[in-house]
Amino acid sequence: MSTRLPVVGDDPVFSAEQPSSPRVLERAQYTVEVVSDSGEGAQSCGQILGTVSAKMGNGVWTVEIIPAEVQPPPRNPAGASGNRVRIGSGPVTNWGDRTDLIVAFNEQALLARHRLDALEPGAVILIESMWQDHDDEGIRAEWSAAMEELGAAGYRIIHVPAHEQCLALTENPYLGKNMFMLGILTELFDRDTALIGAQIRHRFRKKDESVAERSIDLLELGIAWARENLDFRVSVPPVPGDRDMVVMNGNQAVALGAVAAGMELAAMYPITPATSVSHQLGEMFERFGGIVHQAEDEIAAAGVAIGASYAGKTAFTITSGPGLALKTEFLGLAVMTETPLVLVDVQRGGPSTGLPTKVEQSDLLAAIFGQPGDAPHVVLAPATIEECFHVMVTARRIAETFRALVIVLSDANLATGVQPFPRPELDQAWIASAPDQSPVPEGKAPYAWDEQTGLSQRFIPGQPGGMFTVTGLAHDERSKVAYTSDINQWSSAMRSRKIAVLGQTLRPPSLNGDDAGDLLIVGWGSTKGAIEEAVARARDEGLSVSSLHLTFLSPLEPGLAEIFSRFQKVMTVEINYSDEPDGPFVTHQNRRRGQLSWLLRAQTLVDVDCWTRVLGEPLRPGAILEVIRSNCGAGGER
Amino acid sequence: MSHSVLPQLKPRDFASDQEVRWCPGCGDYAILKAIQKTLADLEVPREESVFISGIGCSSRFPYYMATYGFHTIHGRAPAVATGTKLANPDLDVWVITGDGDGLSIGGNHLVHALRRNIDLNIILFNNEIYGLTKGQVSPTSKRGTLSPTTPRGSVANPISPATMALGVGARFVARSVDINMGHLVDVLKQAHANRGTSFVEIFQNCIVFNDATFADFTDKAVAKENQLLVEHGQPLLFGVERDRGLRLDPATWTLEVVRPGVNGVTEADVLVHDETNRMLATMLAALEPPGFPMALGVLYRDPAATFDHQVLAQVEPESEGRGLADLLYGGRTWKVG
Numbered sequence: 001m002s003t004r005l006p007v008v009g010d011d012p013v014f015s016a017e018q019p020s021s022p023r024v025l026e027r028a029q030y031t032v033e034v035v036s037d038s039g040e041g042a043q044s045c046g047q048i049l050g051t052v053s054a055k056m057g058n059g060v061w062t063v064e065i066i067p068a069e070v071q072p073p074p075r076n077p078a079g080a081s082g083n084r085v086r087i088g089s090g091p092v093t094n095w096g097d098r099t100d101l102i103v104a105f106n107e108q109a110l111l112a113r114h115r116l117d118a119l120e121p122g123a124v125i126l127i128e129s130m131w132q133d134h135d136d137e138g139i140r141a142e143w144s145a146a147m148e149e150l151g152a153a154g155y156r157i158i159h160v161p162a163h164e165q166c167l168a169l170t171e172n173p174y175l176g177k178n179m180f181m182l183g184i185l186t187e188l189f190d191r192d193t194a195l196i197g198a199q200i201r202h203r204f205r206k207k208d209e210s211v212a213e214r215s216i217d218l219l220e221l222g223i224a225w226a227r228e229n230l231d232f233r234v235s236v237p238p239v240p241g242d243r244d245m246v247v248m249n250g251n252q253a254v255a256l257g258a259v260a261a262g263m264e265l266a267a268m269y270p271i272t273p274a275t276s277v278s279h280q281l282g283e284m285f286e287r288f289g290g291i292v293h294q295a296e297d298e299i300a301a302a303g304v305a306i307g308a309s310y311a312g313k314t315a316f317t318i319t320s321g322p323g324l325a326l327k328t329e330f331l332g333l334a335v336m337t338e339t340p341l342v343l344v345d346v347q348r349g350g351p352s353t354g355l356p357t358k359v360e361q362s363d364l365l366a367a368i369f370g371q372p373g374d375a376p377h378v379v380l381a382p383a384t385i386e387e388c389f390h391v392m393v394t395a396r397r398i399a400e401t402f403r404a405l406v407i408v409l410s411d412a413n414l415a416t417g418v419q420p421f422p423r424p425e426l427d428q429a430w431i432a433s434a435p436d437q438s439p440v441p442e443g444k445a446p447y448a449w450d451e452q453t454g455l456s457q458r459f460i461p462g463q464p465g466g467m468f469t470v471t472g473l474a475h476d477e478r479s480k481v482a483y484t485s486d487i488n489q490w491s492s493a494m495r496s497r498k499i500a501v502l503g504q505t506l507r508p509p510s511l512n513g514d515d516a517g518d519l520l521i522v523g524w525g526s527t528k529g530a531i532e533e534a535v536a537r538a539r540d541e542g543l544s545v546s547s548l549h550l551t552f553l554s555p556l557e558p559g560l561a562e563i564f565s566r567f568q569k570v571m572t573v574e575i576n577y578s579d580e581p582d583g584p585f586v587t588h589q590n591r592r593r594g595q596l597s598w599l600l601r602a603q604t605l606v607d608v609d610c611w612t613r614v615l616g617e618p619l620r621p622g623a624i625l626e627v628i629r630s631n632c633g634a635g636g637e638r
Numbered sequence: 639m640s641h642s643v644l645p646q647l648k649p650r651d652f653a654s655d656q657e658v659r660w661c662p663g664c665g666d667y668a669i670l671k672a673i674q675k676t677l678a679d680l681e682v683p684r685e686e687s688v689f690i691s692g693i694g695c696s697s698r699f700p701y702y703m704a705t706y707g708f709h710t711i712h713g714r715a716p717a718v719a720t721g722t723k724l725a726n727p728d729l730d731v732w733v734i735t736g737d738g739d740g741l742s743i744g745g746n747h748l749v750h751a752l753r754r755n756i757d758l759n760i761i762l763f764n765n766e767i768y769g770l771t772k773g774q775v776s777p778t779s780k781r782g783t784l785s786p787t788t789p790r791g792s793v794a795n796p797i798s799p800a801t802m803a804l805g806v807g808a809r810f811v812a813r814s815v816d817i818n819m820g821h822l823v824d825v826l827k828q829a830h831a832n833r834g835t836s837f838v839e840i841f842q843n844c845i846v847f848n849d850a851t852f853a854d855f856t857d858k859a860v861a862k863e864n865q866l867l868v869e870h871g872q873p874l875l876f877g878v879e880r881d882r883g884l885r886l887d888p889a890t891w892t893l894e895v896v897r898p899g900v901n902g903v904t905e906a907d908v909l910v911h912d913e914t915n916r917m918l919a920t921m922l923a924a925l926e927p928p929g930f931p932m933a934l935g936v937l938y939r940d941p942a943a944t945f946d947h948q949v950l951a952q953v954e955p956e957s958e959g960r961g962l963a964d965l966l967y968g969g970r971t972w973k974v975g
Contacts, residue, residue, distance in 0.1 A: 307721025
């Protein structure tokens with residue numbers, strides 16, 4: 001890896017003397033974190049740095065560091081709130097391993113990150129120094145203890161008198177310090193101050209103009225302080241491109257994608273981390289004829305979407321794990337009545353309330369098999385923020401074409417991560433054409449299943465001649481309740497056949513790496529970037545490893561068994577729980593495996609192993625690399 | 639065959655070809671006839687009427703209508719109906735529910751439909767029992783009801799559906815009885831005419847599991863004596879001879895039964911029904927025999943802006959996705975380099 005900064009211990013290394021010519025550290029990629037107490041604005045500081053870096057042509061991936069509470073107690077390690085921004089010269093596909101530089105508003109938030117092994121050895125720490133001489137003896141003691149622990153770890157610690165500096169411009173530095181810190185980062189990374197200023201103005205556009213102006217003054221104060229006091233700069237050269245780019249997080253991408261797909265109604269109930277999709281829609285959906293409906297509960301949100309879809313609108317519902325559980329019965333109704341429905345599940349840690357603000361991929365099997373009875377439907381997962389946009393078009397089209405339920409599995413990592421991607425070129429064909437409202441020919445049935453495909457035309461209320469009652473009861477082609485033995489068998493086959501037909505239209509997944517080798521890593525969803533980075537590093541080490549990433553989880557993309565047969569060992573890497581193979585009482589048969597691993601084993605009869613973690617954070621490519629090293633040439637699961 | 643409005647549709651034109659499968663003698667038959675007659679009288683286009691139900695005996699209702707119908711899941715019909723109405727406000731959307739479906743498993747959805755005042759006609763068939771699952775107590779069952787799940791008698795207090803509806807802000811609350819065909823059709827027409835959520839509770843007899851539970855005011859022998867048919871602007875008089883009335887006792891703020899001409903009471907002392915008076919409606923909804931009549935008819939009607947109308951007024955459709963291009967091609971976009 002790159003060269004390390006010198007370790008100086010816990011003494012502030014800056015001095016009043018102005019560094020004549022700061023050292024410039026040239027890096028291909030660099031990771032920064034900003035952490036504070038909740039409400040002090042570390043998140044906006046990090047987000048602005050990330051967005052501006054993207055606009056300057058850097059690859060960027062940001063991850064929010066979020067406590068579960070809105071206002072947790074101050075100066076508490078569990079309350080650390082902020083952002084990690086990984087900046088690269090080329091595209092950045094994941095959050096990386098550890099941070100190279102951290103800006104901390106207090107030593108407790110810093111300590112939390114240190115204890116989570118989030119900091120590179122020798123990382124640069126810019127710490128607000130106001131606590132060192134605080135009036136409160138307890139705080140001074142906490143500071144000393146923290147500094148002792150951090151000092152022993154060998155970071156380069158730089159004291160920043162941010163509070164004191166900000167007092168020159170504001171009575172309450174707690175509400176402006178983040179802009180001062182942003183100024184330091186602006187100087188350190190040579191960010192375009194015009195872009196930074198524009199981003200600040202955008203953020204405060206709904207507030208009095210003076211707020212943005214004061215923020216920019218604080219920013220400039222931070223820039224000036226850094227110029228005088230910091231002896232290094234970091235250069236991650238942007239790469240000019242010729243494509244128009246957009247930058248957003250995954251929930252914004254879902255919202256914009258829904259509009260691009262011609263969605264007309266989003267029904268939801270507030271739930272972390274899915275809610276911000278509806279906030280984004282709330283800002284614009286009405287202008288496109290769309291409605292955001294906040295229902296009385298998760299169940300009703302599904303019902304409203306189904307009711308709207310039944311009446312001919314394109315509708316979707318947004319939720320996270322607990323909401324997915326509550327909506328289950330309605331999902332079965334959508335399948336049974338063949339009412340098109342798109343459900344976006346922004347996964348978080350589970351079960352139960354679990355880890356509301358943290359990433360996990362634990363809803364896969366619930367999404368596929370969670371509905372009692374046989375309820376064939378479609379499950380797909382975007383792997384990048386760009387895919388969060390396009391997946392909405394795909395999902396809407398499949399739902400309408402196949403009269404199907406389509407579940408989209410995003411997650412907290414995608415939801416809050418910010419990444420630039422090429423601007424989508426809008427296509428009118430993405431928007432659903434108006435449903436056929438012409439009179440239904442006499443004798444035509446509401447489930448006139450095509451025997452080959454299981455497809456049928458649905459009737460929309462208001463359409464003359466289509467007056468049937470659709471029902472969640474087993475029913476025949478004319479939607480009459482099934483009272484004879486063969487009807488349920490037949491209608492079940494028709495609903496299942498549609499999914500088989502869809503499966504036939506899918507292409508086999510492409511491999512990242514060689515077509516054959518020692519080890520194949522299989523992933524799905526937001527882990528793609530981390531897996532591919534790990535595979536690239538492993539291949540640089542000469543290891544025979546490839547990876548494959550699935551978008552369609554149900555139906556599965558074709559050809560998997562054949563692809564798997566070309567590798568000595570196949571294993572999934574996922575953010576969900578699995579038993580260690582050598583854990584107490586764990587046997588090869590009884591081992592509880594990663595969810596994709598369960599699925600692949602069942603569908604391909606290949607002995608697919610897994611490596612999974614539920615640490616409440618995205619996977620680190622370095623950790624995956626370790627897994628690859630220890631599994632290359634290891635054969636099947638033993 | 640023409641599918642649009644036929645001026646002379648008969649009640650039977652609203653009947654589907656499905657065999658009706660309620661128990662012989664069920665009150666639901668009478669309600670089905672009443673609704674079919676209501677729609678025929680109103681000359682509504684069949685393709686623009688949608689009956690959405692949950693689960694239970696009452697919720698089989700849509701099968702028997704030659705309109706659009708959606709037999710959904712237990713308790714959730716108001717949610718589906720809300721989506722349907724928002725999607726197409728031109729539709730005439732009816733919700734058919736029961737005391738278990740609407741007040742137990744689906745209580746939340748009913749409450750929120752009522753407080754939103756979305757333009758639905760919600761018809762609650764109250765038989766004070768779970769019929770389809772064979773006779774368990776329901777949230778409207780009287781205390782002491784013997785059932786398979788309460789073999790020693792239920793000990794919970796029943797919900798009064800009309801009182802609950804008034805309490806959560808419903809703008810139209812009415813009551814009728816399955817076998818009062820004329821009255822029921824009249825109430826249903828008024829419900830249909832009301833813009834907003836129209837809540838109609840129908841006392842419906844379950845002949846198998848809870849026979850005669852409403853006999854104290856529906857039995858022919860006592861119906862006239864114990865039914866107070868309220869009408870806006872008319873004195874609250876009841877009885878075979880219409881010789882008894884309701885008066886407000888100012889000392890206790892309660893209603894009392896009085897006889898005009900007796901003990902110095904005059905006709906002027908009898909309250910006149912004001913359907914816009916929520917307090918009066920709430921007092922009327924709480925009356926029951928013995929001692930008081932059962933108040934039937936439109937207890938409360940005070941129309942307000944509907945949810946669907948207000949939501950859709952906030953929507954300003956723009957031309958053909960152009961606006962999204964502005965979003966994606968505007969401030970968010972830049973060219974690198």
